[in-house]
Amino acid sequence: MCANPTQLLIPLHVSYIQKLGDSKDDLAYHLSAHLRLNAIYWGYTALAIMNHPDALDREQMIDFVMSCWDQEAGAFGAHPDHDAHLLSTLSAIQILTAQDAVDKVDVDCVVKFILSLHQPSGVFAGDQFGEIDTRFLYCAVSALSLLGRLHELDKDGKREKTVEYILRCRNYDGGFGSCVGAESHAAQVFVCVAALAILDRMDCVDVDTLAFWLCERQLPNGGLNGRPEKLEDVCYSFWVLSSLSILGKVHWIDVDKLVAFILSAQDTENGGIADRPGDMVDVFHTLFGVAGLSILGYPGLVDLDPIYCMPAKLIEAKGLRKSWEALPRREA
Amino acid sequence: MRSPYSLQRKHGVKRIRQTAQDREAKRQREQSRIKDYLALTNVILTGKKNKDWSEDAFNLTTRILQLNPEFYTAWNYRRNIFAWINFASSHQGILKILSEDLSMTMTALKAHPKVYWIWNHRRWCLENIPDLSESDPNDNTWKKEAWDRELFVVEKMLDSDPRNFHAWDYRRYILANMPIPRPPASELAYTSRKIESNFSNFSAWHQRSKVLSSLWESGDLDESKSKEKDRNIWCAEFELIRNAMYTDPNDQSVWMYHRWLVGSSKSCLLVIAHHLIASVRECHCCLSSNNFNVFNIGCMESIVCYKRMLIKDHATDVDLAMLTRECNGMLQQLQELDPLRRRRYEDLVGTLLK
Numbered sequence: 088m089c090a091n092p093t094q095l096l097i098p099l100h101v102s103y104i105q106k107l108g109d110s111k112d113d114l115a116y117h118l119s120a121h122l123r124l125n126a127i128y129w130g131y132t133a134l135a136i137m138n139h140p141d142a143l144d145r146e147q148m149i150d151f152v153m154s155c156w157d158q159e160a161g162a163f164g165a166h167p168d169h170d171a172h173l174l175s176t177l178s179a180i181q182i183l184t185a186q187d188a189v190d191k192v193d194v195d196c197v198v199k200f201i202l203s204l205h206q207p208s209g210v211f212a213g214d215q216f217g218e219i220d221t222r223f224l225y226c227a228v229s230a231l232s233l234l235g236r237l238h239e240l241d242k243d244g245k246r247e248k249t250v251e252y253i254l255r256c257r258n259y260d261g262g263f264g265s266c267v268g269a270e271s272h273a274a275q276v277f278v279c280v281a282a283l284a285i286l287d288r289m290d291c292v293d294v295d296t297l298a299f300w301l302c303e304r305q306l307p308n309g310g311l312n313g314r315p316e317k318l319e320d321v322c323y324s325f326w327v328l329s330s331l332s333i334l335g336k337v338h339w340i341d342v343d344k345l346v347a348f349i350l351s352a353q354d355t356e357n358g359g360i361a362d363r364p365g366d367m368v369d370v371f372h373t374l375f376g377v378a379g380l381s382i383l384g385y386p387g388l389v390d391l392d393p394i395y396c397m398p399a400k401l402i403e404a405k406g407l408r409k410s411w412e413a414l415p416r417r418e419a
Numbered sequence: 420m421r422s423p424y425s426l427q428r429k430h431g432v433k434r435i436r437q438t439a440q441d442r443e444a445k446r447q448r449e450q451s452r453i454k455d456y457l458a459l460t461n462v463i464l465t466g467k468k469n470k471d472w473s474e475d476a477f478n479l480t481t482r483i484l485q486l487n488p489e490f491y492t493a494w495n496y497r498r499n500i501f502a503w504i505n506f507a508s509s510h511q512g513i514l515k516i517l518s519e520d521l522s523m524t525m526t527a528l529k530a531h532p533k534v535y536w537i538w539n540h541r542r543w544c545l546e547n548i549p550d551l552s553e554s555d556p557n558d559n560t561w562k563k564e565a566w567d568r569e570l571f572v573v574e575k576m577l578d579s580d581p582r583n584f585h586a587w588d589y590r591r592y593i594l595a596n597m598p599i600p601r602p603p604a605s606e607l608a609y610t611s612r613k614i615e616s617n618f619s620n621f622s623a624w625h626q627r628s629k630v631l632s633s634l635w636e637s638g639d640l641d642e643s644k645s646k647e648k649d650r651n652i653w654c655a656e657f658e659l660i661r662n663a664m665y666t667d668p669n670d671q672s673v674w675m676y677h678r679w680l681v682g683s684s685k686s687c688l689l690v691i692a693h694h695l696i697a698s699v700r701e702c703h704c705c706l707s708s709n710n711f712n713v714f715n716i717g718c719m720e721s722i723v724c725y726k727r728m729l730i731k732d733h734a735t736d737v738d739l740a741m742l743t744r745e746c747n748g749m750l751q752q753l754q755e756l757d758p759l760r761r762r763r764y765e766d767l768v769g770t771l772l773k
Contacts, residue, residue, distance in 0.1 A: 114449040117456055118487050168464045169492040216495060218539045259628060259679040268591045270584055270625040298763075303671060305759050315621040315671040317582065320430070339763040354434060367432040 092350050095380060096358065097387070100373060101139045103358030104130040107370055120166045124155050128178035129374040131185065135398050136377050136389050140185075149188050152179050160215070161196035172214045173204060177226040181397060184233050184405075198236050201227045205245055209252030210266070220265045221256055224249060225278035229395060232285050232407060240286075250288050253279045261296030273304060273313040273326040280330045281394045284409045294334050301331050302339035309344030310363065320362045321352045321372045324379025329393035332382050335412045342383050342414065349376045384414035459483050460490075467496045472503035481523065488527045491536050498543060510549050514561055517544045521565070525572065532576060538585050542592065545569065559598070566597040574609075581613060581620045591626075603637075606630045611659075618663040621672035628679045631656070635683075656680055657698075664702045664718075674717040681725060696725055716757045723749050723767070730771075743771050 107130060110116040119126070127148060134142045157164045160171035163179035176197065183189045204212045204227065210219045211227040228249065231237045240246040256263045256279060262271025263279035276297070283289055304311045304327050310319025311327045324345060331337045351364045352372070359368030360376035381391040390399035393411050402408055437445075463483055466476045480497040483490060501516065521544050527537045548562045570593055576586040594606060607630050613623035631652065660680060663673045681695060703718035726742050750764045750771075757764070 112446045112449065112453070114453050114456070117453055117460075118489075120460075121490055121492065164492065168468065170495050172491065214495075216498065216539070216543065218535070218542075258625070259682055260675055265584070265588060268629055269588050270622055272584060302760050302763055307759070314582070314584075315675060316619045336763075339760060339766070341759040341761075344759065356436070361434065362430050365434055366430075367434050 092353050092355050093347075095137075095350060095377070095385060095387070096353055096355060097137045097139075099355070099358035100353075100360070100377070101134060101137060101142050101358075103354075103368070104134055104370060104373065105142055121169060123166045124152065124163060124175045124178045124182075125165060126370050127151065128181050129370045131182060132397060133370070133374040133377045135185065136374075136381050136391055138387070138389050140398075145186055148182060149186055149191065152182050153191055155179060156192075160200055161193070162200035163197075170214065171200065173201070173211065173223045173226040173230075174213060176200070177230045180230045180233050181395075185397060185401060189234065194234055194236070198231065198234065198239055201231060202239060202245075205240075205249075207248075208267075209245075209248030209250070209255075211249075221253065221263065221275050221278050221282070222265065224252065225282045228282045228285050233395065233405070235405075237285070246286065250283065250286055250291065253283060254291055260300045261293050261298075262300050270314065271300065273301070273311070273323050273330070276301065276330050277326040280333050284333050284394050284411070285407075287409075289333070289410070292334070294336070298331060298334045298336040298339055301327050301334075302336070305340045305345065309341065309346075309348035311340070311345065318363070319348065321349055321360055321379070322362065322375040324349055325375035325382075325396070328379050328382045329396070332393040332413050333409075333411045335410075337382060337412065337414055346380065346383055346385060349379055352376060382413045384417050386417045386419040388416070390416070456483075456486060459486075463493060463496065467492070467499075472500045474504065476500055477504065484523075484527070488531050488534050488537050494536055494540050498540075501547075510551060513547075513549055517548060518565075520544050528576065532580060532583055533585055535585065538589055541569075541589070545596075563598050566593065569593045569597075570601075577613070581617060582622050584622065587622050587626060591629075603630055603634050607634070614659070614663070618667045619670045619672055621675065624672050624676040628676065628683075632683070653680070653684060661698065661702070664699075665705070668702065668715045668717055671717065674721050677721060678724065681728075696722055699725075716753065719749050719753055719756070723753070727767075727771075746771055 107126065127143075131140075131143055131148065134140060152163070154167045155163045155165065155169070155175065157169075157171035162171035162173075162176045164170050164172065165175040165178075169175075179192075180189070180197070183192060201211075204214070204223070206212060206219060208219075209224075210221065211223040212219050213223045213226075228237070228240075231239060240249060252267075253263065255267045256265070256269065256275070258264060258271045260271050262273075262276045264270050264272060265275050269275070280289075280292060280297075283291060303315070304313070304323060306312060306319050308319060310321070311323040312319050313323050313326065327340075328337060328345075331339060349360065352361045352366070353359070353376075354361065354368045357368075359370070360373045361368045362372050377388070378391050378396060381388040382393060390413065391397070392399040392402040392408070393413070394409055395402050395407070399408070459479065459482060463476070463479050466479065477497065477500045480493045480500070483493050484497070487493075521541065524537050524541050524544070527534070528541075531537060545566060548565055550562065551559055570590070573586050573590045573593065576583060577590070580586070594601065607627065610623045610627040610630060613620055614627065617623075634652070657680065660673060660677050663670075664677070667673060677699075699718050699721050703715055703722070723746050726746050729737050730739060730742050730746070747768055750768050754761045754764045
């Protein structure tokens with residue numbers, strides 16, 4: 088295997104993801120049980136973008152998602168018997184939507200759970216314990232939209248409040264933070280911009296200032312960082328690129344250099360993508376590396392909807408497609 | 420973005436090639452730890468299901484959270500036990516448990532400074548300190564001290580990692596919610612200290628912009644005095660940023676803050692623009708003359724940005740043709756100097772020509 092790969096090693100990544108469930112001899116596998124549902128969403132989506140949507144067993148996946156149902160809260164935890172949370176609930180909805188199995192869920196119940204977490208300030212809490220973050224706001228808006236229940240926010244001015252909260256998190260650099268007063272961070276920019284896109288309020292975004300901040304995230308080695316004066320990391324390939332794509336400015340970064348950086352973070356022996364070259368891989372960075380490559384028009388990949396981080400065709404079929412621009416798919 | 424995915428996401432951990440033998444040795448080593456961990460998890464989740472609110476159950480959550488501080492369901496269970504338990508029925512009992520939880524989370528934070536759930540539990544502890552003022556005002560000392568101590572704790576965390584955004588968010592939360600608020604001026608002094616120890620600390624510049632904005636917005640002085648005070652602060656800020664510009668011109672933090680400062684005085688942009696552009700240009704010349712061929716991208720980007728602002732907002736008061744020509748010239752140069760963002764500069768030339 089070459090040390091510095093110039094191609095995406097799709098078969099290797101597919102088998103890496105397929106084997107993730109076999110790591111039960113690994114302590115780290117058990118220590119990350121609280122992320123299991125998220126991990127299945129990351130793995131499945133990476134496979135779908137690599138055009139191997141059937142590489143995981145559909146029934147097994149659906150059964151596992153349903154085993155994470157938290158009857159008391161009326162939503163999904165990350166693992167059987169774990170408490171419901173918006174983070175895992177969005178993952179569950181995304182998986183079931185992709186598998187066309189939403190009919191297995193008591194949707195009214197999930198909607199009730201999500202709406203119960205809306206705060207007077209307009210943000211959402213992650214669960215009944217009240218931690219707030221624009222990440223949870225995105226989870227709520229995205230999940231409601233996928234469930235076809237976004238209109239539920241129209242009651243009692245919740246929609247306007249939600250938009251107002253996002254705008255209060257905006258900083259002078261055009262970016263957004265995790266809560267009011269917080270520093271701009273590329274991942275929080277994604278959640279805020281994508282939520283505004285779903286809520287049809289992109290008119291609120293200062294495109295020039297924000298796109299400048301986003302393209303400034305590219306470092307001489309081609310990788311992207313999440314904030315000024317920080318190290319590059321493959322996952323920002325998605326957070327930054329998805330935002331640039333919603334703003335129609337993906338071409339503001341050097342595409343070839345970023346592609347080369349993502350490819351260099353692959354494990355050429357066992358598959359998977361790491362945060363940066365030479366590091367341990369994980370399924371999270373594998374998805375966001377592949378997702379970044381898809382937005383960059385990398386040959387052989389399936390189009391990704393940058394707003395929902397799901398296959399574009401699926402989102403289009405549900406009539407949820409908003410405005411965004413990825414680079415044209417290149418020939419191999 | 421690190422958490423809540425940090426255990427799953429192996430940030431910065433070097434990849435090592437493992438032979439089948441290495442893997443087998445690791446399996447053997449971890450086997451008994453996995454067994455213990457799963458057994459403990461099972462006891463806790465069963466206890467939770469059976470609504471076991473006992474002190475024993477509480478202590479089991481301590482054990483598992485020390486092993487895995489990201490097990491959010493265990494934090495939730497712990498807080499629910501706290502709400503139900505009898506062993507904390509007295510105020511003293513409650514204070515004892517909360518202070519133990521504060522020390523426990525402190526230890527956890529030292530090992531895992533970027534785990535959301537730990538910071539989150541600390542907030543919960545602070546918010547649950549009982550208010551005893553009605554019975555005895557002195558009893559609230561503990562509450563006040565606990566909140567004051569948090570500023571100290573968070574300063575320690577920011578000493579070891581001055582960019583930890585969890586710590587900065589927590590700091591803002593403490594400042595906004597402590598029972599006896601601190602004057603904003605003391606926070607301004609804190610950001611000065613952080614910036615002076617490292618001009619590259621964008622988090623500190625960010626905090627400074629927030630503190631100054633709130634100082635400007637709180638018009639507790641009468642207007643004329645307030646205006647003069649504003650101007651003084653404003654001049655001092657330009658001096659501070661000028662120093663940073665010369666010290667570390669390749670640092671984005673400096674130019675970002677400069678831009679904020681200019682933006683916040685946008686109403687008088689026309690008056691100050693020449694002075695401002697001249698000072699950036701002076702810095703640029705100084706850097707270029709020290710090293711003949713070095714052009715500073717930050718300087719040039721800023722000059723273009725301010726000139727574009729003049730073109731856009733003061734079209735009738737400026738020499739449009741000249742400014743446009745100058746911007747174009749610099750943007751052409753920037754395409755060569757900063758090829759990563761070449762297409763952006765091209766687009767900007769395009770908008771100027773419109």
